[in-house]
Every structure is written in structure tokens, then in C-alpha cells.
Amino acid sequence: MICFLFLISVCSSGCIGTEKEPGIKEYGTDVIYQISTIDALLAGMYEGDLTVAELKQHGDLGLGTFNDLDGEMVLLDGIVYQVKADGVAYRVKDSVKTPFATVTKFENDISGTTDREMNNTELNRYIGTLMPSRNLMYAIRIDGDFSYMKTRSVPAQEKPYPRLAEVTKDQPTFEFENVSGTIVGFWLSEYVGNVNVPGYHLHFINSNGSTGGHVLEYMIRSGNIEIDITDGFYLQFPATADFLYADLSEDLTEELVQIEK
Template sequence: MSHLQGCLCPQHLLQGLVNQGQRDNRLELHQVSVMSALMDGVYEGEMTLAELFGKGDFGLGTFNGLDGELIAFDGEAFQLRSDGSARPATGDQKTPYAVVTFFEPQLTLKVDSPVSRRALHHDIDEQIGSANVFCAIRIDGHFNRVKTRTVVRQVPPFRPFTEAVKQQPIFDFSHATGTLVGFRSPDFIQGIGVAGYHEHFITEQRQGGGHVIDYHLQQGSVQFGIISRLVVHFPKGEDFRHANLTPAFLDRDIRRAEH
């Protein structure tokens, strides 16, 4: 039984995209670098947040040196730090990996009964109706619990991501009101991006948050919309040029690190 109040069948949702016409360019997903580069320790990027937000003002990512998690929405961007705190991000900060869009939700639904992350993802999957499309997601509400992590800032020589996350602090936000920003990506994108759900959270007071490991939503609103195009901006540095982007256990390592 779905916890989402409302229904829009996949055919109508996709037809809505066709009718967008000239607005279709706002359904692009812009990504800085690729996830396999981050996994291999490419933690320094060239793109500033000011440049990034010219391509999309809603999304998530990280900062140079893995110095915290990025979350952006409503014209604001925040740096979620390894001590569990949050602070406004600045335009001159750079990112080695980020994913942004101009958020255009095709559907807003209400959650009026408690639901787990896994169950809510199942409901969203049913509404979308296809495993082969990208989806941007925003959840505003009251969470019984949000479990997050934030990697500690790294210094050269950089370790692979799987090593860096072994020391990541874990935080539990109990009875917290806040906003969750995320993307659902198809399995075929693994290594380019993160397959499945990738979500970041920040409290309503903008005082804390992080990369989401799990949550339990008490009540709130869920907005989501399909993305029509993916644009990847590849780094130009030597570390990217010489990175191992096709390691033997890439899928396993990303799932362990991100989920």
C-alpha cells in the first residue's frame, strides 16, 4: 500500500515532459566529474560553486578535499561538515564531484503516515514506473530519525574513497524537521554517477545534516520529477587523466560507500 497521497500514472508523467516544450532545457542534470574518479581519490576540482549554480541550483555533492557534503535548494547552498554542523557555502569554493539541476517537479504528494526510507523509495519507484530514468527528489517534513555521515577532510596524498569513508563520523538526528535533496539514478549509470538513491539532508534551522544513510519520515511532502538529459563536465587535471576509472569492484565499492 502506498504512503503517497495522490497518483499520476507513468504515461501522464512522461507526457507532461513532452508538453514542456521550450522548458525542456530546465530538465537537464549537470554533473561535475564521475563517481569512479572520486572513488579513486580525485578530490580536487576546477569548477567553483558560482559556475556550478549557473547550470543548476538544486542538488548535492562534495567539496575539494572531501571537505564536507554539499546540499543546494531554494537559491541557497550549504556545507555539511564532518562535525555534523552546517554553514553557508560560498561561490568561490570548488567541487570535485556534484550533481545539480533546475528543479522542475512534476508531482507533489503528501505523506501523512510514518514511512521508512525503503518503503518511500518503493512508492516513488511505482509512481515513476521505470527503472531507466533519472529522477530529482525533494522531501520536506518531520523525520522521526535521520542517520547521516560526513567524510572527514582529506589531505594529499589522497587515499581512495573506500579508505577515506572508514573513518567517517555517523550522526543521528532525532525528531528533526528539515529538507532532503536527492536523485534516483538507473543502474546503468553506476560509476558515472551513483546508481539508486543518493540523498543529503539538512535541518530546518540549517544547523546540521549530511549524506543520508537512512531515515524514517513521520509526515511531510514529497516532490519529484524526471530528468531528460545528463551533461557531464570532465575534469582537466592530471589526477583525473591518470585515474583508474574502471576498477574490478567498482559497483560493490560504490554501494558500500554510498548506501
């Protein structure tokens, strides 16, 4: 296991102050917890050994996928949703396993609002102005009304698993108009390359928990934005043979860019 820790606090004026001397501390609540790496998922390692019940011990907000790459995961307010390839969101049993997920125990540090229509590029730019540093890690929650939302999911795969870039070539996409719901996810710095997705990685669930998926693009009318500045990053490796004996030295940057389009 690897643990990187950044200790910070946010002042009411928006400034950043050091709460303690930087260094290793006991695993706490303001930590992004991750199982496996994005490169392992890109390479087709869709079988993990961590259950949803175990995952929820580490966070109440986040995203990921499920064994066999069976849909998109949305974790919101402690509830895990599985958006399958039919576009329908299902609540997930605790016994289901995940090969890749990123979660945190969400605590709002910075708030923002929008009351004008913006596309995802414009809103991402606005959220960026709220972040005190481009070298920290942020969990993001956006509760809003959207005039347009486009998402995707992925169908369950069978062994031998294809690479993720091959799967997403024919990914099902879903388009919604006049929908309310919640976007959850993360903004991570460029230095996480090979481990997670640099920049924004966001999933969506509608207000009644019936549909959603991996966010591709949207137009927001109005919404509330909450940002959790995390003080640590905890990476756990799966104990599966596929992961332990895989060659993960290949540069998969281009494939990551392809699947995030």
C-alpha cells in the same frame, strides 16, 4: 563533454507523452548536470576546478562534495551548504571548488504525500511507484518531519589522497530525533554505473540550515514529495591533470556499495 537527452512531458493524469521527436536539443532547464564521475571520486580524485558559483549556474537543487573531500554538499533553493565532519552546516562562498557534484534546475513534475510513519526503505518504495519509468532520471525533494534521521559526513583529506572507501571506514555519523528538514537528491537507473550512484543518492539539511549530511537512514512521520523528471543528462569532465591521466578502468562497484551503506 557527453550529453544524453530524453525528451518527455507529464500529463495531468500521470501519463507520459512525447513533447518532441527524441534527439539532441539545446541544453535546457530540465537537465541533470554533473561534474566528474563517481568512479573518479572513489579513486581519490578530490580536487576539482569548478567553483560553486559556476555550479549554481546549472542548478538550484543537488548534492556533492568539496575539494579535499571536505564535507557533504547540499544545494537547496539555490543555497549551497557544506556539512563538515563536525556535523555543522555552513553556507559556502562562491569561490569554493568542487571535485564532484550533481545538480539540476528543479521543476516539480510529480507530487506525493505521506501522513504515516515510514522508514526510508518504505518511502523509497512508495516514491518508486510514482516514477513512470525505471529508465529515466529523477531529481527528488522531500520536505518532512522525521522522528529519526541518521546522516554522515567526511573529514577533509590531505595528499596523497586515500580512496573514498578508506575514508568512510571511520566516517563521523550523526543521529537526530524529532527533526524537520529537506532531503534532496536523485534516483538514477542502473545504467549510470561508473558515472554516478545507481538508485537513490540523498542528502539532508534541517529546517534552519544548521546540520545535515549524507542520508543513511530515517523514519518520516509526514512529508511532501516532489519529483522532477529530467529530459537530459550532461556530464562535464574536470580539466585537472589527476583526472585526465588517471586509469579509471577498474571496476569499483563493491567499493561504491560499501560507501553507500
